[in-house]
Amino acid sequence: MNQFKGKAKILAGGTDLLVQMKRGKIAPEYLINIKNISDLDRIEYDVNRGLTIGSLALIADLQESYTIRDRFPILHGALSQLGTQQVRNIATIGGNLCNASPAAETAPALIALGASAKIVGHGGEKVVKLEDFFVEPGKTVLKIGQILIEIQIPNVSPDCKGIYLKHALRRKLETAIVGVAVSLSTDFEYGPVKEANIVLGAAAPIPKRALKAEQLAKGKKIDQHLLNEIASVASEESSPITDVRATAEYRREMVKVLVKRAFTELIKI
Amino acid sequence: MEGREFTVVGKKLPRIDALAKVTGEGRFISDIQLPGMLYGKVLRSPLAHAKILDLDISNAEKLPGVKAVVTAKDSPRKTFCIYPNLANNLILQDTKVRYVGDQVAAVAAIDENIAEEALDLIKVEYQELPAVFDPEEAIKSSAPRIHEEENNVAAYIKRQFGNIEDGFARSDVIVEGRFKSPSVAHCCMEPRGCVASFDLSGKLTIWSTTQTPHSLRQELAEVLDIPINRVRVMSAYVGGAFGSRMFMDPIDAIASLLSRKSGKPVRIVNTREEEFISSRTRYPMIIELKTGAKKNGKCVVRQAKVITDNGAYNNLGSSVTGNACSKLCQLYSVPNIKFDGFVVYTNNVYGGACRGYGNPQITFAMETQMDEIAVKLGMDPAEIRLINANRPNTITVSGCEITSCGLTECIEETIDRSGWKMKKSKKRKNCGIGMAVVMHGGSGGKFYWGDNCHISSAIVKMNNDGTVDVLTGSKEIGQGSDTVLAQIAAEELGVLLEDINILSGDTDATPPCGGAWGSRQTFTAGIAVKSAAADVRRQLLSIATDMLEARIDDLEAKNGMISIKDYPEKAVPISTVASVSYTHLGTPIIGKSINNDPWSSTPDPVTGFGNVSSAYSFGVQVAEVEVDTDTGIVRPVKITCAYDLGRAINPLLAKGQVVGGTLSMGLGYALTENLVRKKGKVQNISFLDYKILTALDICDIECVFVETNDGRGPFGAKGIGEPAMIPTAAAISNAIYDAIGVRVKELPITPERILKALKEKS
Numbered sequence A: 001m002n003q004f005k006g007k008a009k010i011l012a013g014g015t016d017l018l019v020q021m022k023r024g025k026i027a028p029e030y031l032i033n034i035k036n037i038s039d040l041d042r043i044e045y046d047v048n049r050g051l052t053i054g055s056l057a058l059i060a061d062l063q064e065s066y067t068i069r070d071r072f073p074i075l076h077g078a079l080s081q082l083g084t085q086q087v088r089n090i091a092t093i094g095g096n097l098c099n100a101s102p103a104a105e106t107a108p109a110l111i112a113l114g115a116s117a118k119i120v121g122h123g124g125e126k127v128v129k130l131e132d133f134f135v136e137p138g139k140t141v142l143k144i145g146q147i148l149i150e151i152q153i154p155n156v157s158p159d160c161k162g163i164y165l166k167h168a169l170r171r172k173l174e175t176a177i178v179g180v181a182v183s184l185s186t187d188f189e190y191g192p193v194k195e196a197n198i199v200l201g202a203a204a205p206i207p208k209r210a211l212k213a214e215q216l217a218k219g220k221k222i223d224q225h226l227l228n229e230i231a232s233v234a235s236e237e238s239s240p241i242t243d244v245r246a247t248a249e250y251r252r253e254m255v256k257v258l259v260k261r262a263f264t265e266l267i268k269i
Numbered sequence B: 001m002e003g004r005e006f007t008v009v010g011k012k013l014p015r016i017d018a019l020a021k022v023t024g025e026g027r028f029i030s031d032i033q034l035p036g037m038l039y040g041k042v043l044r045s046p047l048a049h050a051k052i053l054d055l056d057i058s059n060a061e062k063l064p065g066v067k068a069v070v071t072a073k074d075s076p077r078k079t080f081c082i083y084p085n086l087a088n089n090l091i092l093q094d095t096k097v098r099y100v101g102d103q104v105a106a107v108a109a110i111d112e113n114i115a116e117e118a119l120d121l122i123k124v125e126y127q128e129l130p131a132v133f134d135p136e137e138a139i140k141s142s143a144p145r146i147h148e149e150e151n152n153v154a155a156y157i158k159r160q161f162g163n164i165e166d167g168f169a170r171s172d173v174i175v176e177g178r179f180k181s182p183s184v185a186h187c188c189m190e191p192r193g194c195v196a197s198f199d200l201s202g203k204l205t206i207w208s209t210t211q212t213p214h215s216l217r218q219e220l221a222e223v224l225d226i227p228i229n230r231v232r233v234m235s236a237y238v239g240g241a242f243g244s245r246m247f248m249d250p251i252d253a254i255a256s257l258l259s260r261k262s263g264k265p266v267r268i269v270n271t272r273e274e275e276f277i278s279s280r281t282r283y284p285m286i287i288e289l290k291t292g293a294k295k296n297g298k299c300v301v302r303q304a305k306v307i308t309d310n311g312a313y314n315n316l317g318s319s320v321t322g323n324a325c326s327k328l329c330q331l332y333s334v335p336n337i338k339f340d341g342f343v344v345y346t347n348n349v350y351g352g353a354c355r356g357y358g359n360p361q362i363t364f365a366m367e368t369q370m371d372e373i374a375v376k377l378g379m380d381p382a383e384i385r386l387i388n389a390n391r392p393n394t395i396t397v398s399g400c401e402i403t404s405c406g407l408t409e410c411i412e413e414t415i416d417r418s419g420w421k422m423k424k425s426k427k428r429k430n431c432g433i434g435m436a437v438v439m440h441g442g443s444g445g446k447f448y449w450g451d452n453c454h455i456s457s458a459i460v461k462m463n464n465d466g467t468v469d470v471l472t473g474s475k476e477i478g479q480g481s482d483t484v485l486a487q488i489a490a491e492e493l494g495v496l497l498e499d500i501n502i503l504s505g506d507t508d509a510t511p512p513c514g515g516a517w518g519s520r521q522t523f524t525a526g527i528a529v530k531s532a533a534a535d536v537r538r539q540l541l542s543i544a545t546d547m548l549e550a551r552i553d554d555l556e557a558k559n560g561m562i563s564i565k566d567y568p569e570k571a572v573p574i575s576t577v578a579s580v581s582y583t584h585l586g587t588p589i590i591g592k593s594i595n596n597d598p599w600s601s602t603p604d605p606v607t608g609f610g611n612v613s614s615a616y617s618f619g620v621q622v623a624e625v626e627v628d629t630d631t632g633i634v635r636p637v638k639i640t641c642a643y644d645l646g647r648a649i650n651p652l653l654a655k656g657q658v659v660g661g662t663l664s665m666g667l668g669y670a671l672t673e674n675l676v677r678k679k680g681k682v683q684n685i686s687f688l689d690y691k692i693l694t695a696l697d698i699c700d701i702e703c704v705f706v707e708t709n710d711g712r713g714p715f716g717a718k719g720i721g722e723p724a725m726i727p728t729a730a731a732i733s734n735a736i737y738d739a740i741g742v743r744v745k746e747l748p749i750t751p752e753r754i755l756k757a758l759k760e761k762s
């Protein structure tokens, strides 16, 4: 990759890349097909280390994994809402993240799960938290010559529950107008929230944690009043744009609605 | 009229082209591959309004693989429009461009990539001009002029019937409102395309996705300046049209020019992006409507001011606006009408026919106001429609003669089948039910001045083995007209459906026909085919009189046999009679018929008075929705429809029209579809962001037909194609009101508009 000096692009499933090339948005001189690198599509679970996903793992395979369905339902939910079966059959999780769309389906769920990205190439190997992986729309921390090879997800404590909600006009085949992933841990159904992760998709230039809202929830027993406040704060933390799909104003409103709905789904309020 | 038992008509028969379609055998434009064929691409304007200062094609011509480059210089520069006096569009522009997507030049090359590369080599120097996109801005005297005309008003349509002052004075309730409808795309599954091939004698053969082959033939002859018989429009499978392929698209003519210049066949097929950018759209309208009614619910007066975004060139803007006015007069036969229609040029792409032809726009306004009036009077919205429903054998103030009419029965059917009364009385939170009615021409009509437009004719030949060839100038575009016309011929002749061979659309082989528009083919072409078949049947029976020693009146043809009515055992196979006609008598049997739609008349150009169609179709839709008041998302739950289509020649195909028209086009128009433009440039040029609903978003549908057996239609049939989509938006809107108490008067009813309306209410 180094030898092509930025004129090359990595090709995984191609469901983002080829569309962008066809539209004339990008015109790389070289495509580097990484699909033949063996073992990059593995899905491994270890009781101690948690879940390890190779960057070439197909969305469809991940969606069908019982481990993910049973132990990481928040991720399963996000995977199931990505595109259509045909797209999921060729799209990879690495491509979804590296394409760095603010609306990428898997990012909020993975960040909420505390996932990290393992990067290889130029200058060796390193692991970064996924919440620090994105830089701006279409741009990640990956430098020329680096590829994402693995996503690592720590084990989830049994008292933790999570959900990913996607808001769009159609039921399927949609780009999220807003996506919200929330994971909460509580000691018992009505107990106070010990840990809260609230991650917003399509509501800022990059998938974004609503840190202030999380802070507000932590250690508290959530009632309707507090939930409204959490939702409003999360909405204030978002910085969405107006585009052909929705206005910024509407997106901000939807952040509120989805945060509230996510909490209500997860715990008794 | 037709009280007898049918053997082919009225049966749920599979379409005759089903096998060809499901196996992929049917050839669409992109499947046509001729020896030496080139690929054409069109250079389109990136600017909405600009002068062309210079156009240099020399580099493109030099690119290896390029076989021809054409500009306006290669064309006779003849303006075109189906209304010749309004023509101001050219197939290629060379002085000015007036919308993003306007054609400037075109290339034919040995493959598509080279053709695209060549487009990049064409140098166009533009001088950008101020542009205007909002028709309400464009109508102002300060707006930039789009044509060399006094102002941007392409047409002003004024209609007055009865006396509106009097009407309003006598009204007990008056409602007023402003309604807006968007520019939407037809979204045909197959993009527009053609293959054009000039031979050495100068004859053009063209395969096109047209829905009006005989009109296209004439239009091409005109813009290419060649005799009509030097153009042959061929038959090919067409993957949808919905009005967008009514009349010529510049690419039909451009491909022809490229073929003439290169000496090779040339294929041009729009990309999906081009479909969204440069294909015809539904005319957006701003409608200010005021309606008055008496205490008893009777609607007595309507006044409308309509501003239609005509786009950059004249096509059907004034005709579509005029048709919206027709419906204003016709639906519920309102006695006092005033209509002021302004058709205004903008630097947007120009519109065209689109399933409903102005009626979906005006029905959305009219049927919303019917609901508002019902609310004001404390009446059931279904009741007020029953009170106002059109009746059979009546004449509207605008001169439209309604013969068969089953509107009342349709309303009653939907009330029963939808559980209307129960659902209206026991409301569930955020769930609602709404009704809307449609009245539409069911037979095309006399809208156009082009010679072929309202005519249908047919030739039916009986072969010596008893099989039949039907030649019709009509056009199969996926709606199933070949099947329906074959059923009509088989029924009339008394032969089996599989004995019919139908050829439609090929202009060298078939007699003139206006083609597929205005929900007309079953009716108008159906009458032609039926009469030509009747002609053949008479000839057959006459030969059989000797063979069966009976009088012609005593004979009947059925199931392939001619028999004496009361003695079915005295019979002779039709094949035997056919054979006798060839071998013994030497007079093969050929029938012909021309139907010039004698019952309709072109409306008076000044007053608009006249009976524009020979038959009118009616229908009702009841929509049920659920609204998420947090997100503004509207989910359709069920639609119950009843349609008066005279008679369903093929109930399967008729239902297909209703299902597609309602659940896809109708719901999309109501809820999601909208071409979003920024400075005239379409922003949603793919199905990712131009939202047609998917199979997961649509809802249940129940559909029943009210067969009024129209006295003029073939076996009593009238059209169903357009009525299928027209009332959906209004029904959904009324259901939303029932659910959450707000009315959104701008289509599509997006979540943001719902939330805004809710906010304004609280």
Ligand SMILES: Cc1cc2nc3c(=O)[nH]c(=O)nc-3n(C[C@H](O)[C@H](O)[C@H](O)COP(=O)(O)OP(=O)(O)OC[C@H]3O[C@@H](n4cnc5c(N)ncnc54)[C@H](O)[C@@H]3O)c2cc1C
Pocket: A009, A010, A011, A012, A013, A014, A015, A016, A017, A018, A019, A055, A056, A059, A081, A082, A083, A084, A087, A090, A091, A092, A093, A094, A095, A096, A097, A098, A099, A103, A104, A105, A106, A142, A146, A147, A148, A149, A173, A174, A175, A176
């Ligand atoms: C019809 C359709 C529907 C879609 N619906 C959705 C949806 O609902 N939600 C959603 O989030 N997305 C959706 N997408 C987008 C897309 O399918 C996903 O983002 C997909 O996961 C991308 O994966 P890919 O393997 O195809 O990536 P590619 O297109 O191969 O690559 C995408 C980008 O990432 C880079 N890249 C890929 N792998 C690596 C790597 N290992 N290291 C470094 N760089 C890499 C590529 O160079 C490229 O820039 C849809 C796409 C289509 C066509």
